[in-house]
Amino acid sequence: MDFAFKPEQELIQKEVRNFCKKELTPEYVRWMDENCDFVPDELWDKICDLGFFAASIPEEYGGEGLDLVTSMCMTEEIATASVAVALGMGASNLGASVIHHLGTEQEKKEYLPKLAKGKLKFALGLTEPAGGTDILGSIQTTAVDKGDHWLINGQKVFITAAHVADFITTVAITDPDADRHNGLSLFLVPRDSKGLSTRLIPKVGCHAAGTNEVFYDNVMVPKDKLIGTLNNGWTELLSSLNNERIGTAMLSLGIAKAAFHDASEYAKKRHAFGGPIARFQVLQHYLADIAIEIENARNLIYKCAWLSDNKKPFHIEACMAKIVAARASEKAAIWGMEILGGYGYTMEYDMQRYFRDYKQMVFSPISDEMAKNMIMQFKGFPKSWA
Ligand SMILES: Cc1cc2nc3c(=O)[nH]c(=O)nc-3n(C[C@H](O)[C@H](O)[C@H](O)COP(=O)(O)OP(=O)(O)OC[C@H]3O[C@@H](n4cnc5c(N)ncnc54)[C@H](O)[C@@H]3O)c2cc1C
Secondary structure, X not given: OOOOOOHHXXXXXXXXXXXXXXXXXXXXXXXXXXXXXXXXXXXXXXXXXXXXXXXXXXXXXXXXXXXXXHHHHHHHHHHHHXXXXXXXXXXXXXXXXXXXXXXXXXXXXXXXXXXXXXXXXXXXXXXXXXXXXXXXXXXXXXXXXXXXEEEEEEEEEEEEOOOOOOEEEEEEEOOOOOOHXXXXXXXXXXXXXXXXXXXXXXXXXXXXXXXXXXXXXXXXXXXXXXXXXOOEHHHHHHHHHHHHHHHHHHHHHHHHXXXXXXXXXXXXXXXXXOEEHHHOXXXXXXXXXXXXXXXXXXXXXXXXXXXXXXXXXXXXXXXXXXXXXXXXXHHHHHHHHHHOHHHHHOOOOOXXXXXXXXXXXXXXXXOHHHHHHHHHHHOOOXXXXX
């Protein structure tokens, strides 16, 4: 078994790391957290030039056709510098994944080259106010076939990037009589559609990747904006959701690594009782425990990416990676704050941001509890026991 990156992956890692050092400085990331509800256009364009979106899009559609391990390696660097930036960009990567997996040849040719250049932004509109975990039981948004168009009515909640997206990939009921597994479809709804509106929801962290309510009030959507197979949207979306889980795990890993870095540096510089606090074994053990969780999470995430690249199933591992990485970020942010003592609790150090940012990773895109339910379902337990 070879755990090493290939030389070309190491090169990309180095390039993205250097980019982050230059463009995502701690001051700039702090400024975004305080002032932005999305990745600023100027930064977005620079990250596109770096090939972030092109990485996973096949060459015939204008991308680089790199494997998931390499894309993850880019995300790791960006998420360590700014999780909000990686999250905001990840929403469009998910859009590209949906089109790549479900789109017709014509749709791929229409959207993917623009996505590869970062010229289109996407959001995923799945969750509804009545519940995200039990989405199949709570979904109410409908799309009715009106002959020459679809008419969409309903509401979504917590939709990342919906306020800036060109398209919101919207999950809606198309067969109200079928059970939900067989009655949902996906639509690429242009955000500028008449009757569609968004409202930013103020949230605790990840400020530069804003989250929204989305309202669909008699939104007329052209017939060709149905993506994938009519009434089979749920099943078809699931493969992209696995990638979303490991992508989120990578975001958590980024937070954990940043918190570990800041806490270790602080401990080496801060003096108490005649020397640096880093010499206290108890603090070293805190840091060692965080380092162990980081290593575990990183191994699981890259294992998932490797499984995906080798066309092997990774449903269980994706759920595990999501949980292990979210908990690594939790431990790093909470213990990191303790290592910084009172300073960790001020707004003048970045630890407070890691503390605010990590929480989103615990219940999004699925909560840890639901991820555990799914692990046991994959292990053969009946769904009704969850
Ligand atoms: C900042 C943010 C960004 C998001 N971005 C997006 C996005 O871009 N697109 C999108 O579609 N959605 C998005 N989401 C929604 C996210 O996927 C949901 O919040 C998540 O699925 C949980 O749903 P919920 O918030 O309705 O909680 P609920 O489903 O109400 O769950 C509440 C609690 O009950 C527990 N619970 C529920 N059912 C079970 C069960 N069977 N067993 C054990 N525990 C259970 C949950 O684990 C949780 O602890 C985002 C959410 C947030 C907060």
